[in-house]
Amino acid sequence: MRMIFWAGFWAFVIDQISKYVVIHMMELARIRSIDVLPPLLNFRYGENRGINFGLLADGSDLSRWILISLAIAICIAILIWARKNAPRPIAKVSAGLLVGGALANVVDRLIYGYVLDFLNMSCCGINNPFVFNLADVFIFAGALGLIFFAEGDDKPSKNKPRNSKAKKAG
Template sequence: MARSHSMWRLGIPLAGLVMVLDQLTKWVILSQVMQPPRGIEVTPFFNLVLAWNRGISFSLLTNDTAAGPFILAGMAGAIVLGLAWWLGRIDRRWPAVGIGLVMGGALGNIIDRLRYGAVVDFLDFHLAGWHWPAFNLADAAITVGVGMLIVDGLFDKPERAK
């Protein structure tokens, strides 16, 4: 059991770091870069934009009701609690990092929903007129974390029963 507590010491600070960096980047975008809001071409395939996501990933389940942000924040909060429970039960670094990334990203987006009623997205990648949906650091952390958990689930060899 002592080993799983060491995964808490890895996953929880990582979640906090992701959450803080996510909120910091959003603060810079809202208070400095997007004054006034506009599209900023950074490279031929990357722009900075300001988009408000009132749904979940890729604006699915978009909800403009007053309760919508609280419902989605509550769902994400329940997922964070489940991930925290899982983090306390594992004893390997790879999935602990993945869980920490997902938790931090989810917490960053929960803060947005409670503060603004929507998630702040600003990274816009595009190619040949096709744009990937705008996203943020929290979304990137969630994607990488979920990818790590999938790789772990597919390729980690479980110990044989003793």
């Protein structure tokens, strides 16, 4: 659990610091747009009241609390699952990244009523209109890590017979 905690802690802290620096100290909330390495990396101010791509973004308090509750329930489920089923360190780190990112976005919803987004990336003549934050990156990386690196119990053990019905000698 220690590895999950620290991965989640640092994902949470890095996301919250990045949002504070870019949105408040660099005043992105006021100026709305900063070209960092155009078109690859730009800062664009965004308030996400829903989930990815604006889903459930009606702005109602009910939607906000449903999304907060759902995120917390998913975090609890991931922690319970990881405690029992994630023996590999990379799977534990992945679980921590996912939980830390999700909780960072929950804190945004609690403080602001929406998730602060500021990263925008475009490439190769494609203008990406969407913005995201580092918590979203941690959630995505954590989910991918769990998909690719979590070991399941579906592998047969060397000591257990493959057939559940043992043949009787006789």
